[in-house]
Amino acid sequence: xxxxxxxxxxxxxxxxxxxxxxxxxxxxxxxxxxxxxxxxxxxxxxxxxxxxxxxxxxxxxxxxxxxxxxxxxxxxxxxxxxxxxxxxxxxxxxxxxxxxxxxxxxxxxxxxxxxxxxxxxxxxxxxxxxxxxxxxxxxxxxxxxxxxxxxxxxxxxxxxxxxxxxxxxxxxxxxxxxxxxxxxxxxxxxxxxxxxxxxxxxxxxxxxxxxxxxxxxxxxxxxxxxxxxxxxxxxxxxxxxxxxxxxxxxxxxxxxxxxxxxxxxxxxxxxxxxxxxxxxxxxxxxxxxxxx
Amino acid sequence: xxxxxxxxxxxxxxxxxxxxxxxxxxxxxxxxxxxxxxxxxxxxxxxxxxxxxxxxxxxxxxxxxxxxxxxxxxxxxxxxxxxxxxxxxxxxxxxxxxxxxxxxxxxxxxxxxxxxxxxxxxxxxxxxxxxxxxxxxxxxxxxxxxxxxxxxxxxxxxxxxxxxxxxxxxxxxxxxxxxxxxxxxxxxxxxxxxxxxxxxxxxxxxxxxxxxxxxxxxxxxxxxxxxxxxxxxxxxxxxxxxxxxxxxxxxxxxxxxxxxxxxxxxxxxxxxxxxxxxxxxxxxxxxxxxxxxxx
Amino acid sequence: xxxxxxxxxxxxxxxxxxxxxxxxxxxxxxxxxxxxxxxxxxxxxxxxxxxxxxxxxxxxxxxxxxxxxxxxxxxxxxxxxxxxxxxxxxxxxxxxxxxxxxxxxxxxxxxxxxxxxxxxxxxxxxxxxxxxxxxxxxxxxxxxxxxxxxxxxxxxxxxxxxxxxxxxxxxxxxxxxxxxxxxxxxxxxxxxxxxxxxxxxxxxxxxxxxxxxxxxxxxxxxxxxxxxxxxxxxxxxxxxxxxxxxxxxxxxxxxxxxxxxxxxxxxxxxxxxxxxxxxxxxxxxxxxxxxxxxxxxxxxxxxxxxxxxxxxxxxxxxxxxxxxxxxxxxxxxxxxxxxxxxxxxxxxxxxxxxxxxxxxxxxxxxxxxxxxxxxxxxxxxxxxxxxxxxxxxx
Numbered sequence: 001x002x003x004x005x006x007x008x009x010x011x012x013x014x015x016x017x018x019x020x021x022x023x024x025x026x027x028x029x030x031x032x033x034x035x036x037x038x039x040x041x042x043x044x045x046x047x048x049x050x051x052x053x054x055x056x057x058x059x060x061x062x063x064x065x066x067x068x069x070x071x072x073x074x075x076x077x078x079x080x081x082x083x084x085x086x087x088x089x090x091x092x093x094x095x096x097x098x099x100x101x102x103x104x105x106x107x108x109x110x111x112x113x114x115x116x117x118x119x120x121x122x123x124x125x126x127x128x129x130x131x132x133x134x135x136x137x138x139x140x141x142x143x144x145x146x147x148x149x150x151x152x153x154x155x156x157x158x159x160x161x162x163x164x165x166x167x168x169x170x171x172x173x174x175x176x177x178x179x180x181x182x183x184x185x186x187x188x189x190x191x192x193x194x195x196x197x198x199x200x201x202x203x204x205x206x207x208x209x210x211x212x213x214x215x216x217x218x219x220x221x222x223x224x225x226x227x228x229x230x231x232x233x234x235x236x237x238x239x240x241x242x243x244x245x246x247x248x249x250x251x252x253x254x255x256x257x258x259x260x261x262x263x264x265x266x267x268x269x270x271x272x273x274x275x276x277x278x279x280x281x282x283x284x285x286x287x288x289x290x291x292x
Numbered sequence: 293x294x295x296x297x298x299x300x301x302x303x304x305x306x307x308x309x310x311x312x313x314x315x316x317x318x319x320x321x322x323x324x325x326x327x328x329x330x331x332x333x334x335x336x337x338x339x340x341x342x343x344x345x346x347x348x349x350x351x352x353x354x355x356x357x358x359x360x361x362x363x364x365x366x367x368x369x370x371x372x373x374x375x376x377x378x379x380x381x382x383x384x385x386x387x388x389x390x391x392x393x394x395x396x397x398x399x400x401x402x403x404x405x406x407x408x409x410x411x412x413x414x415x416x417x418x419x420x421x422x423x424x425x426x427x428x429x430x431x432x433x434x435x436x437x438x439x440x441x442x443x444x445x446x447x448x449x450x451x452x453x454x455x456x457x458x459x460x461x462x463x464x465x466x467x468x469x470x471x472x473x474x475x476x477x478x479x480x481x482x483x484x485x486x487x488x489x490x491x492x493x494x495x496x497x498x499x500x501x502x503x504x505x506x507x508x509x510x511x512x513x514x515x516x517x518x519x520x521x522x523x524x525x526x527x528x529x530x531x532x533x534x535x536x537x538x539x540x541x542x543x544x545x546x547x548x549x550x551x552x553x554x555x556x557x558x559x560x561x562x563x564x565x566x567x568x569x570x571x572x573x574x575x576x577x578x579x580x581x582x583x584x585x586x587x
Numbered sequence: 588x589x590x591x592x593x594x595x596x597x598x599x600x601x602x603x604x605x606x607x608x609x610x611x612x613x614x615x616x617x618x619x620x621x622x623x624x625x626x627x628x629x630x631x632x633x634x635x636x637x638x639x640x641x642x643x644x645x646x647x648x649x650x651x652x653x654x655x656x657x658x659x660x661x662x663x664x665x666x667x668x669x670x671x672x673x674x675x676x677x678x679x680x681x682x683x684x685x686x687x688x689x690x691x692x693x694x695x696x697x698x699x700x701x702x703x704x705x706x707x708x709x710x711x712x713x714x715x716x717x718x719x720x721x722x723x724x725x726x727x728x729x730x731x732x733x734x735x736x737x738x739x740x741x742x743x744x745x746x747x748x749x750x751x752x753x754x755x756x757x758x759x760x761x762x763x764x765x766x767x768x769x770x771x772x773x774x775x776x777x778x779x780x781x782x783x784x785x786x787x788x789x790x791x792x793x794x795x796x797x798x799x800x801x802x803x804x805x806x807x808x809x810x811x812x813x814x815x816x817x818x819x820x821x822x823x824x825x826x827x828x829x830x831x832x833x834x835x836x837x838x839x840x841x842x843x844x845x846x847x848x849x850x851x852x853x854x855x856x857x858x859x860x861x862x863x864x865x866x867x868x869x870x871x872x873x874x875x876x877x878x879x880x881x882x883x884x885x886x887x888x889x890x891x892x893x894x895x896x897x898x899x900x901x902x903x904x905x906x907x908x909x910x911x912x913x914x915x916x917x918x919x920x921x922x923x924x925x926x927x928x929x930x931x932x933x934x935x936x937x938x939x940x941x942x943x944x945x946x947x948x949x950x951x952x953x954x955x956x957x958x959x960x961x962x963x964x965x966x967x968x969x970x971x972x973x974x975x976x977x978x979x980x981x
Contacts, residue, residue: 003809010801094376102546109539118636120822122856137805141833216856224796234381259802264792265765269392272385280370283378296682303675403765405701407726486705491698492674527676536630536669
């Protein structure tokens with residue numbers, strides 16, 4: 001029981017990261033109609049910016065600012081690329097996946113090539129100092145607590161934005177029917193840029209939480225996560241926010257349990273096999289999708 | 293022939309085969325990466341059969357192709373008409389699972405890899421004969437009823453269904469062929485290299501295949517014939533300082549081509565112009581015009 | 588617009604043909620007035636950082652040799668070829684070299700060895716696969732050599748030495764990341780531990796793409812071990828140590844980090860959590876050899892004060908070994924005698940006697956080194972402090 005509880009906490013901490021990433025990813029699908037495969041890479045690059053500023057200035061606020069602004073800038077910079085792709089005649093959502101795959105390859109390779117000589121970066125350990133509470137094997141670290149609390153707050157804020165504000169209604173209108181949204185006078189481009197801004201903000205926030213939870217980043221972190229994020233959002237149903245929430249947490253817990261109770265080398269396979277079976281049975285995802 | 297040229301040609305043949313294996317299911321709008329998993333399975337099978345059981349090459353080749361096709365056929369029952377991203381993630385997950393199974397299987401050398409596969413004479417010649425055969429078959433498919441049906445499915449599934457196209461069996465057909473080609477590429481790859489490691493069949497391979505297919509052009513089978521040698525040749529021709537950035541070059545090329553020329557370097561329209569026929573009217577064009585009128 | 592694209596297409600086609608025809612006269616010249624030593628290294632990809640310092644140290648050796656008058660009076664140049672950890676690129680790069688190169692350093696890493704050394708062996712080209720373990724090298728003997736003694740001879744003495752330093756340690760659990768030859772190394776670790784009368788608990792397997800390590804640490808601690816061995820990459824080892832610390836692990840010296848994880852990222856990631864951890868490796872940072880002291884100083888200057896990594900000296904020694912081989916066998920670099928001279932270098936390197944490396948002096952017998960010790964350290968104030976040298980008789 002003790003081991004089980006300990007693993008559950010670990011799994012929830014991991015799951016909260018997946019939830020955040022999937023939420024950002026789904027936002028891009030819903031509003032911008034793109035598969036942003038490079039989203040986790042943007043997050044990792046923001047972590048690098050955070051680390052660099054922290055190393056140079058040793059100022060936490062500046063680092064956080066650098067992290068969030070990098071993420072926003074990266075996302076907004078990618079907007080014209082994706083807008084051009086989505087506006088093309090006869091080109092579907094697949095093209096955005098392929099383009100973002102290209103962006104992901106470029107970012108990963110630049111990180112492994114020239115940032116910090118390709119070595120993984122490590123945040124000062126004082127960020128994640130020690131554990132908060134510990135009963136035998138059950139341990140809650142500060143990083144885990146921040147990650148869990150942060151992701152709950154972020155997701156709540158995000159849902160508030162989406163379902164309780166005017167801007168959110170615009171997002172949902174575009175998500176539901178682009179043509180109709182344009183007909184009733186919703187500024188598509190402006191709203192779309194704003195959605196990239198929100199995705200960037202969320203990305204920066206994720207980058208900070210990841211720095212707290214993991215304490216380090218490597219060029220390949222983005223790629224490791226990107227596949228799982230894509231998988232989770234498909235299992236949940238592309239663009240289904242609530243589904244992403246549930247499935248992201250489930251993936252985290254499944255992975256932790258598989259690592260804890262089965263052999264570690266097989267733990268990823270366990271989650272991938274489960275996802276594969278779900279996808280094969282329900283190609284549209286568990287919670288359904290509005291994307292055709 | 294210089295050794296480097298023969299390897300370059302060998303890899304080019306394998307890459308063209310693999311790109312075709314992805315090109316075919318993409319005719320019906322599915323990015324089918326399962327073929328890389330088929331390639332990995334067949335590569336290990338053929339290495340094992342050649343080294344441990346001493347099977348002759350031709351036998352290994354035939355059985356390998358059959359294995360690739362059977363795996364793809366079984367999977368296609370589930371994803372024959374699945375949406376693109378379901379197929380993508382099934383492919384990636386499948387690659388991942390196959391890789392992990394190999395890594396944990398001591399009989400296949402585990403993470404250390406599989407050594408000592410006997411070489412085959414005239415492999416390059418065989419590879420290009422196979423390439424020719426596969427190219428001919430794909431050409432025939434593309435210019436048959438099936439190919440035209442696929443073009444319609446790519447643009448508008450509902451329209452295709454209403455025209456009486458059985459989308460699922462079409463998808464299953466293309467996926468099975470892709471699996472068979474993947475198996476063929478796996479056999480050639482094994483004998484070209486002489487040893488195998490699970491790391492060969494990683495995400496990087498998917499990345500370069502996608503790059504070759506989309507830069508070359510996914511609307512015709514001829515695109516990859518141009519792009520595979522060029523992109524594969526980058527590391528050979530350019531000096532080390534530039535070629536060590538080849539992943540970045542691939543990525544930027546991929547993004548640029550989608551922005552500037554979304555259908556890739558070689559398009560159907562271009563081929564028609566080369567043939568001097570101006571009445572370029574394919575199914576996709578017809579459906580697009582229809583769409584414009586409606587929308 | 589259409590016309591422009593068609594013109595572009597034609598240009599593309601022409602480029603392809605030019606590229607094809609350029610192969611015809613593609614031949615890497617063996618310039619006799621300069622020794623060009625090709626190095627099949629990984630400058631890009633997931634372990635680019637390791638490739639960077641291996642090429643740094645090879646270049647340093649070449650510069651030193653040139654300042655001292657070169658090899659047989661002619662300057663030497665290490666030419667990098669990037670494998671990018673991609674097997675097909677490795678083969679193509681190797682294929683460039685098999686017809687003309689005298690000898691090859693590398694390839695790096697293991698997947699590239701698997702892909703490209705069969706070709707080199709077929710063409711009779713000697714590869715100094717110095718950064719890999721015995722398991723990979725032995726498959727291609729005599730066309731390569733093993734830089735390390737056989738794993739099951741080399742590792743048990745060191746883990747046994749560690750176990751004997753902690754008589755109260757009754758059980759040990761090992762974290763194992765299944766990558767390349769690490770499972771073999773893990774087996775050898777366990778043999779040593781058992782020979783010291785300590786019980787091995789069930790291994791904890793570390794997934795290659797693990798992001799968090801809490802579940803693994805809980806799994807290990809649930810077995811109530813007295814000692815921990817880490818057979819996983821540097822970053823993961825550091826994170827596991829941090830996680831162990833958070834879970835209240837007290838005696839750090841009962842954590843043993845294996846050589847491949849004793850790398851820069853262990854220290855940058857682990858920081859002060861590493862205090863007191865045991866590490867084993869094949870180089871000793873406090874070695875008194877003046878060559879080493881100069882090497883270390885220059886390395887730190889070029890790398891933001893980071894200590895040289897565990898594989899950093901290998902290709903430095905390798906260049907010197909080639910120098911010795913070329914000078915002592917009278918190799919001329921003449922392309923017409925290529926096959927013979929390749930074999931001369933091969934046989935010399937594989938049976939070199941009393942080779943003075945930057946740290947140790949050792950012999951080779953049929954491509955296998957003998958009498959090459961392993962150092963056991965404890966980390967004090969972020970630096971490694973030598974506590975034992977195992978497996979060296981002389």
